[in-house]
Amino acid sequence: MFVIAPSGPFWREMRKITTLELLSNRRLELLRRIRVSEVTTFLQELYKTWSTAEKRETNNSDGVLVELKQWFGDMTLNVILRMVA
Numbered sequence: 068m069f070v071i072a073p074s075g076p077f078w079r080e081m082r083k084i085t086t087l088e089l090l091s092n093r094r095l096e097l098l099r100r101i102r103v104s105e106v107t108t109f110l111q112e113l114y115k116t117w118s119t120a121e122k123r124e125t126n127n128s129d130g131v132l133v134e135l136k137q138w139f140g141d142m143t144l145n146v147i148l149r150m151v152a
Contacts, residue, residue: 101149109142 088094113133120131
């Protein structure tokens with residue numbers, strides 16, 4: 068919530084904490100496995116959606132439409148929640 072907070076002492080302190088603690092290279096490297104795990108799960112689900120849709124198709128269509136905006140939003144939310152938890 069510090070992103071939408073008005074500039075001032077609170078905002079500066081939250082920015083400092085975020086930069087030094089949450090977004091440091093060390094912390095990002097420690098949490099790398101979470102990002103890798105979520106992207107792997109995302110790709111597996113995308114493949115599963117594609118393969119089940121291809122099996123259901125009776126005609127020769129060129130592909131399957133997938134709403135990636137929702138998928139990326141869900142993946143991002145999952146990464147954030149797992150990193151915080």
